[in-house]
Amino acid sequence: MVKGVFGSDAIRTVSVNKGDSVTLDSRLTEMKNDDVIYWKFGFEYTLIAEINKWNNTFTVYDDVLNGRFRDRLKLDNQTGSLTITNTTMKHDGFYHQQIKRLRKNFYLKVIVEISVMKGDSVTLNSDLTEMKDDDEIQWKFEYTLIAKINKRDDRFTVNDDVLDGRFRDRLKLNKQTGSLTITNITTEHAGHYQLEINRMRINFHLNVIVSVMEGDSVTISSDFTELKDNDWIRWKFGNEHTLIAEISKRPNRFAVYDDVLDGRFRDRLKLDNQTGSLTITNITTEHDGRYELDNDYYMRPSVICLAVYARLPVPFISSNSSQCSSSSSSSSSSVEYQDKNTYSCVLNNPISNQTQHLDITHLCHTCSGTAVLILVDVSADISVY
Structure with missing residues (x-):
């Protein structure tokens, strides 16, 4: 993607997440026998790598600039492309490739990706x-x-x-x-x-991670108040960036692709024709994941992550008067003692909880004058003896 002009040459912007590798493509299929390629970095045009096909030499200068490129540069012997591994903030900047009188310029954008609830x-x-x-x-x-x-x-x-x-x-x-x-x-x-x-x-x-309950609806905002005549929007889902909806105002095109991914979005997608926001109805756990908003305004697709939680059952408490025990078992539920004879059992996840109260005098017999509460796996029932 062309983002600007550096001298007389267009600049191609390349994005990479911090810690990942990136290849600056020379766009050559194969170098010629007399080709000499120089790779330079920054406004000072510091030489970091060169290839001389005539002499069959491939050299990286990874100790320059206080060693910021040390053990990180790899040259493709056939095409002359340059790969930078384990990128850090210090590798963000302008890169220049020179072949004879031809020069290509890249702006490498190293990005720290953060997810937050x-x-x-x-x-x-x-x-x-x-x-x-x-x-x-x-x-x-x-x-x-x-x-x-x-x-x-x-x-x-x-x-x-x-x-x-x-x-x-x-x-x-x-x-x-x-x-x-x-x-x-x-x-x-x-x-x-x-x-x-x-x-x-x-x-x-x-x-941003948005938590939603299974069966509910959620609207993912496009951040536009109103789309302009030449605006376009694409909504994509998952790590494979599957296109699920798009808007192009100029041809007045509004489309949802709800049959992709085995139809998991069928009859669930709604586009706002004015803002481009996307609504997903009757959410299931199949819709948990990354949603990307891509358009011609953002430097990089905006990402919203949906965390879909199943609805919790109300804890069911039953009694078994034929047994009496002085032992107890651990549980993933939360049990609170409230007064002399009352307890509450709470099932929860990050966005909801279900509580059941118990007066043990209604369900429990006593052993030597002491009532004993035993909890078993709360993913099923809770039994009190």
Whole structure:
């Protein structure tokens, strides 16, 4: 994807998650016998690798720049493509490939991917122990400035009224490190964040996890108030990025593909023609997973993760008066003693619970004047003797 112009040559943006490997493609099928290829990094055009087919030499200079590329560079002997392994923030930047007079430019975006539950807080770390006196920091969300630090002037500013106030009262800056905390996360906060420190960039992609009960409906917001005439949206599901719905305003196309994936979405998908938001009805555990919103505005698809939980049964308590025991068994339920003769049994998951109360005088006989409560596997029934 072309994102800009560097000199007279187009820049191709390539994204990779921190820790993963990435290949900068030379787009050659095979080098010629007299080809010489140079790979350079950054605005200083530091030479990091070269190939000389005439001399049959393939060289990586992985000790330059304080060794940031050490043991990470691999050259393809046939095509001249360059692979960088185990990427870190220090590998984010511009790469230049030169073959004779032809030059190709890449911008490698190394991304820290973070997932957080809706309603929780998250801290985007600057990786600084302490800011220097002349440091300037800018935090951006999808190109929009949301926070800024100027250490020289001792100014710490959050712009939480931008983007229709979605960050209002949610942003906190760490004055020592410059890290940014976002509280009470909603799906509106999913997307791409960028930290600029002087000339260094750190990219984050925030995924929001939404919990939903089996059988309910959920709407995943597109973040658009109204789609424009040339807007397009694609909704994809799962690690295979299966297309399940799309909108293209110019030809007035609104389509759901609910027969894919063996029909698990059949008759369950609804698109909002105005905003592009996607509603999934009558949720089952088959719909648990990643949903990607891809369009021409975001630098990278916005990801919402659905966590679908089965409905809990009410604990069933039965008595067996023919047995009396002084032993007990452990259980995954929660049992609370409330007063002299009353207990409650609670089955729960992260978004719901079911409680049953028990007055043991109604169900239990006593042994030597003492009532004994025994709990068995709460995934089935709960028995009290």
